Amino acid sequence: MSDYEMTDKEEIYSKVLRAGRRTYFFDVRATKAGDYYLTITESKKFTNDDGSFYYKKHKIYLYKEDFTEFKEILAEMTDYIINEKGQEVISERHQKDFKREDEFVTEEAKISEDTESFTDISFDDI
Numbered sequence: 205m206s207d208y209e210m211t212d213k214e215e216i217y218s219k220v221l222r223a224g225r226r227t228y229f230f231d232v233r234a235t236k237a238g239d240y241y242l243t244i245t246e247s248k249k250f251t252n253d254d255g256s257f258y259y260k261k262h263k264i265y266l267y268k269e270d271f272t273e274f275k276e277i278l279a280e281m282t283d284y285i286i287n288e289k290g291q292e293v294i295s296e297r298h299q300k301d302f303k304r305e306d307e308f309v310t311e312e313a314k315i316s317e318d319t320e321s322f323t324d325i326s327f328d329d330i
Contacts (some may be wrong), residue, residue: 216240226251244268 217232229245245263252258266274 239268241268242271 206298215228215231216234219230221228225248227247229243229247231243231245232240233243243265245261247259247261250258250260326329
């Protein structure tokens with residue numbers, strides 16, 4: 205198993221962003237070689253017909269050699285969205301009283317008022 209194929213190891217440093225039905229986990233982890241990398245996990249809550257619920261999780265791994273470009277592109281994209289559409293949320297999917305939890309949200313529709321939180325991320329802290 206290479207360092208990049210490592211699965212969830214003990215977190216070195218973690219932060220949580222709660223955003224409605226979505227929660228984002230930012231976790232610094234260590235490779236076998238002792239270097240650090242970042243995992244970002246989106247956990248989204250869904251409700252079954254019987255009222256019970258479950259979570260779907262999506263995870264990305266971000267390594268130090270990609271931090272600079274990732275941070276630049278993330279800032280560029282979030283700035284573009286705010287400049288083009290403002291900070292007001294347009295999609296009804298992001299309103300607190302929206303009930304249709306059974307639909308998958310496209311990548312484009314996932315952008316919400318939370319984008320500002322992402323531009324404040326400082327990778328220098330890790």
